[in-house]
Amino acid sequence: MRVTVLAGGVGGARFVRGLRAALGDADDHEITVVVNTGDDLWLSGVRLQPDVDSILYALAGVNDTERGWGRAGESERVSAELREWGAGWPWFTLGDLDLGTHLARTGWLREGLTYTQVAERLASRWPIGVRLLPMTDAEVDTYVVVEDGSRLHFQEWWTRHRAALRALEFQNPGVAQAVPAPGVTDAIETADVVLVAPSNPVVSIGPILAVPGIRDALARARRVVGISPIIGGRVVRGMADACLSAIGVETSAAAVARHYGRRADGGLLDMWLVAEEDAGLAPDLAADGWDVRVTPLWMTDLERSAALARAATAE
Numbered sequence: 001m002r003v004t005v006l007a008g009g010v011g012g013a014r015f016v017r018g019l020r021a022a023l024g025d026a027d028d029h030e031i032t033v034v035v036n037t038g039d040d041l042w043l044s045g046v047r048l049q050p051d052v053d054s055i056l057y058a059l060a061g062v063n064d065t066e067r068g069w070g071r072a073g074e075s076e077r078v079s080a081e082l083r084e085w086g087a088g089w090p091w092f093t094l095g096d097l098d099l100g101t102h103l104a105r106t107g108w109l110r111e112g113l114t115y116t117q118v119a120e121r122l123a124s125r126w127p128i129g130v131r132l133l134p135m136t137d138a139e140v141d142t143y144v145v146v147e148d149g150s151r152l153h154f155q156e157w158w159t160r161h162r163a164a165l166r167a168l169e170f171q172n173p174g175v176a177q178a179v180p181a182p183g184v185t186d187a188i189e190t191a192d193v194v195l196v197a198p199s200n201p202v203v204s205i206g207p208i209l210a211v212p213g214i215r216d217a218l219a220r221a222r223r224v225v226g227i228s229p230i231i232g233g234r235v236v237r238g239m240a241d242a243c244l245s246a247i248g249v250e251t252s253a254a255a256v257a258r259h260y261g262r263r264a265d266g267g268l269l270d271m272w273l274v275a276e277e278d279a280g281l282a283p284d285l286a287a288d289g290w291d292v293r294v295t296p297l298w299m300t301d302l303e304r305s306a307a308l309a310r311a312a313t314a315e
């Protein structure tokens with residue numbers, strides 16, 4: 001079975017680990033993950049790709065599971081030194097091990113490798129069992145326009161202000177000229193199923209869909225299944241509610257489904273998975289023609305994540 005997943009950071013990483021476990025070690029499957037790079041940033045001269053790294057580290061089993069980002073067993077000596085120099089952002093920590101990744105990436109970029117080639121090199125360190133493709137080789141960092149009219153890099157809005165400044169708009173300068181990274185549209189069009197991971201619909205899945213050509217590829221896909229990132233009317237982790245309200249979408253599994261839209265109506269999805277806590281939303285969606293399935297969505301351990309992946313890949 002060929003499965004392609006559109007994914008952001010933590011929710012994406014957990015889901016992909018479950019998918020890898022669900023499909024097992026048999027040779028007859030292929031998992032491609034198209035990863036959001038809208039969270040990327042330059043800081044202190046190095047290039048960070050938080051979602052690529054979160055998924056890579058989680059699949060390699062070297063991630064910090066408590067914090068949700070960065071490496072397990074991390075130290076922060078360099079970050080402390082950068083603070084002394086007044087370099088970088090004092091609210092944004094570059095862990096020492098993580099910094100090794102950023103230095104390797106930046107060096108390879110300087111040598112002329114593309115983001116796709118860099119991701120391939122990084123992933124070759126561990127037998128992660130999936131192909132990681134950045135959504136594009138272009139730099140399309142996210143900026144947030146807030147209420148007083150100022151414009152912040154997404155990471156400043158997210159980590160420094162904890163998404164507390166009311167966002168009016170999310171922008172990805174350059175995205176209109178970007179093209180999908182090599183292999184992305186092919187992975188979408190040739191997959192038996194494309195899965196939209198339970199990632200932030202606005203700042204994780206949104207930038208992927210904004211890359212010209214990706215929506216067209218999804219329209220040609222065999223089957224597209226989405227998993228709700230909202231359980232019981234609440235975000236599972238992170239601050240997706242602040243992002244949803246900025247684009248006028250309620251924090252509910254039904255509203256996110258309608259935001260993505262049914263493929264039959266020119267939208268994205270053939271099927272939508274909602275949590276048992278949201279079973280009450282299913283009849284209304286079904287009445288509007290949605291193929292909506294109710295299934296446990298909490299990915300609290302690998303077995304639950306794998307069970308969710310099985311539900312998502314079932315016909």
Ligand code: FO1
Binds near residue numbers: 050093
């Ligand atoms: N999140 C934080 O809340 N504080 C940090 O200092 C921080 C540093 C950081 C460094 C590398 C990296 O890959 C991720 C990092 N994150 C940090 C997480 C990141 O800001 C966001 O959670 C994601 O980009 C949103 O998906």
